[in-house]
Amino acid sequence: MTALQTNLNSCNDLNHPQNRIFKNVPPSAGLPRRAGVGFKAEHASDVFENADPVSWFEVHPENYMVAGGPRLKMLSQLREKFDISLHGVGLSLGGWEPLDKAHLAALRALVDRFEPAQVSEHIAWSGHEGKYLADLLPTPLTTASLRHLVDAIDQVQNAIGQRILIENPTSYLALPQNSMPETDFILQAARQSGCGLLIDVNNIFISAHNLGFDGRDYVDVLPADLIGEIHLAGHEQDADTSDNVLIDTHSRPVSDPVWALYRRLVERIGATPTLIEWDNDVPDWHTLAREARQANAILDGLDATAATFSQRAAS
Amino acid sequence: MRTSNPAHVGDLPQTDFMSGPEDGFHRTFCAALMDQDPRAYPAGLDGRAARRFAIYRNNVHRGLQDALAAAYPVVKSLVGDTFFYRLAGDYIRTENHRPPSLALYGAGFSVFLAGHAVVATLPYLPDIARLERAWLEALHAADASAITAASLAGFEDRLALLRFFVHPAVRLVASQFPIHAIWQANQADRQQAEQQNNGPAQILYRAEAVLLARPYYTVKLVRLEGAGVEFARQLLAGQRVGAAYEAALAEDTHFDVTPVFAQLLASGMFGAFTLGQGGG
Known part of the structure; x- marks a missing residue:
């Protein structure tokens, strides 16, 4: 049985046909509803010896879009033992140009080879007119932008043959042309394209702080049936302290208010695959594992009567 | 480099629109990110947003400079960190090749160095960059x-x-x-x-x-x-x-x-x- 058939046969929580325009995309296998972490080569020996309490790993596919060599070999070894998630940072779904065909083909090749339990991308853009910018830049929240995003998601899902998740952005500023709330924008993108959501709680906390809204209001309107994964990470105050702005650095432990916002979300939607992202000033494995343990403790403590994914899917 | 007031680069559309102007948004944003003047920002942003545009600029520049530094450690070691990051800052503005992987960023660095004044004192630098590029290509082949x-x-x-x-x-x-x-x-x-x-x-x-x-x-x-x-x-x-x-x-x-x-x-x-x- 292929991984795809397994996906189709499994009772998948994300496969809500309601409001879908594109109904022919099979859901992904889905990750364990436990803590995962971003894979770092420096943790390889710890991970291969004993990854407890981490049960899955996330990588950026762009780091593996090479013909061969040690990186792909290490990813093969990782995949032999764990579920993996491919979390893209370079498709530029929120750009205004056609998707890069070569990039899409490279992603497809990685999906075919490694059979990830989940594929995700950002609502952002990272290049324009041949210029690669290596960052997640803000997408205008407009109806034209939304249409373009939905088309882009559809192209990706058709190219790799499975449903993807899209991640809510971090905001440092509000673009003047924005014409709808971000929550409307991402929910419509998901409903219209048939994709799911990857909710980065740290991004919500940072955006709420930087733009002056209540992160709880954002979290509370997110429908459980669309959320396939959660991200948690650390942030930092900008070096320029005259402007009280938080930067999404992925360089620190998850902060207490982000844990609180996370708890609020999963208490309502039930256990959800949760990734700890730590990409700069990467700590030793022990420190990272402690963050994962904390997420698992929250997931373990959820009220057993809270809606589970399978209940949601059946309803 | 301009050091006067922050520059407005192009014009940002102010309202919702259907198709064409979105292209203008991305182009304008991109041009401001790559402007020589580190205080440049796209027109249409108010005071606080204009200041915060620098966060994106820093992320973009630092991200690409770090990628170049990772690809060319010997060149960096030869010229020192400070000068390398200055070279990298100039290079990223000229680089218009989009690699599939950031691991392969910087294909044109040796050619850039060959046309740079630094070769007057370090004539072998472009060839060292060619060697480092070859090493990277060999690693990922x-x-x-x-x-x-x-x-x-x-x-x-x-x-x-x-x-x-x-x-x-x-x-x-x-x-x-x-x-x-x-x-x-x-x-x-x-x-x-x-x-x-x-x-x-x-x-x-x-x-x-x-x-x-x-x-x-x-x-x-x-x-x-x-x-x-x-x-x-x-x-x-x-x-x-x-x-x-x-x-x-x-x-x-x-x-x-x-x-x-x-x-x-x-x-x-x-x-x-x-x-x-x-x-x-």
């Missing part, structure tokens, strides 16, 4: 098996007739400078060993070429000089061993082929071989 000396057992009497298929990771970088010695002297583990022993190795001022191979998962460097470079070049071009040897002899009548051939074979540069028929 397609996997394939390589033949060894044992694979040639039984063909000893017909070596001159053999023609090789080159392993996909193989690169050859030739220079009029001692690029192999400079590269070696700037490897972190090498430097550590020198501190423990007897100071930096002496670098002879001579032309060197480096052949890079990666038969398994580690890149190997083979230093070549003199007619050995031509011998390797001919083999890479698919010539028979005999023809390659003759081309090398034409350059240096004293060329000793045996140690060079043994070295090349041991590097893992050959994926397969065939008995060449006709031609060169």
Whole structure:
């Protein structure tokens, strides 16, 4: 049985046909509803010896879009033992140009080879007119932008043959042309394209702080049936302290208010695959594992009567 | 570089729109990110948003500069961190090639360096960058098996007739400078060993070429000089061993082929071989 058939046969929580325009995309296998972490080569020996309490790993596919060599070999070894998630940072779904065909083909090749339990991308853009910018830049929240995003998601899902998740952005500023709330924008993108959501709680906390809204209001309107994964990470105050702005650095432990916002979300939607992202000033494995343990403790403590994914899917 | 008031780059559309103007948004945003003036921002942003635009600019510049630094550690070590990041800051504005992976960012860096004033004092810098680029390409090249000396057992009497298929990771970088010695002297583990022993190795001022191979998962460097470079070049071009040897002899009548051939074979540069028929 292929991984795809397994996906189709499994009772998948994300496969809500309601409001879908594109109904022919099979859901992904889905990750364990436990803590995962971003894979770092420096943790390889710890991970291969004993990854407890981490049960899955996330990588950026762009780091593996090479013909061969040690990186792909290490990813093969990782995949032999764990579920993996491919979390893209370079498709530029929120750009205004056609998707890069070569990039899409490279992603497809990685999906075919490694059979990830989940594929995700950002609502952002990272290049324009041949210029690669290596960052997640803000997408205008407009109806034209939304249409373009939905088309882009559809192209990706058709190219790799499975449903993807899209991640809510971090905001440092509000673009003047924005014409709808971000929550409307991402929910419509998901409903219209048939994709799911990857909710980065740290991004919500940072955006709420930087733009002056209540992160709880954002979290509370997110429908459980669309959320396939959660991200948690650390942030930092900008070096320029005259402007009280938080930067999404992925360089620190998850902060207490982000844990609180996370708890609020999963208490309502039930256990959800949760990734700890730590990409700069990467700590030793022990420190990272402690963050994962904390997420698992929250997931373990959820009220057993809270809606589970399978209940949601059946309803 | 302008140091006056923050510059408005182009015009940002102010309202919702259907199609065309979105392209203007991305172009304008991109142009402001790449503006010479670090305080530039796209028109349409108010005071606080305009100031915060610098966060994106910092992320973009730092991200690309770090990617270049990771790809060119020896160049960075030769010019120092501060100057390297200045060079990188200029380079990222000129680079318009989008690599599939950030690991392969910076393909045009050696050409950029060749046209930069820095070559007046460090003339070998572009060639070092070419060598580092070749190393990176070799590391990420397609996997394939390589033949060894044992694979040639039984063909000893017909070596001159053999023609090789080159392993996909193989690169050859030739220079009029001692690029192999400079590269070696700037490897972190090498430097550590020198501190423990007897100071930096002496670098002879001579032309060197480096052949890079990666038969398994580690890149190997083979230093070549003199007619050995031509011998390797001919083999890479698919010539028979005999023809390659003759081309090398034409350059240096004293060329000793045996140690060079043994070295090349041991590097893992050959994926397969065939008995060449006709031609060169």
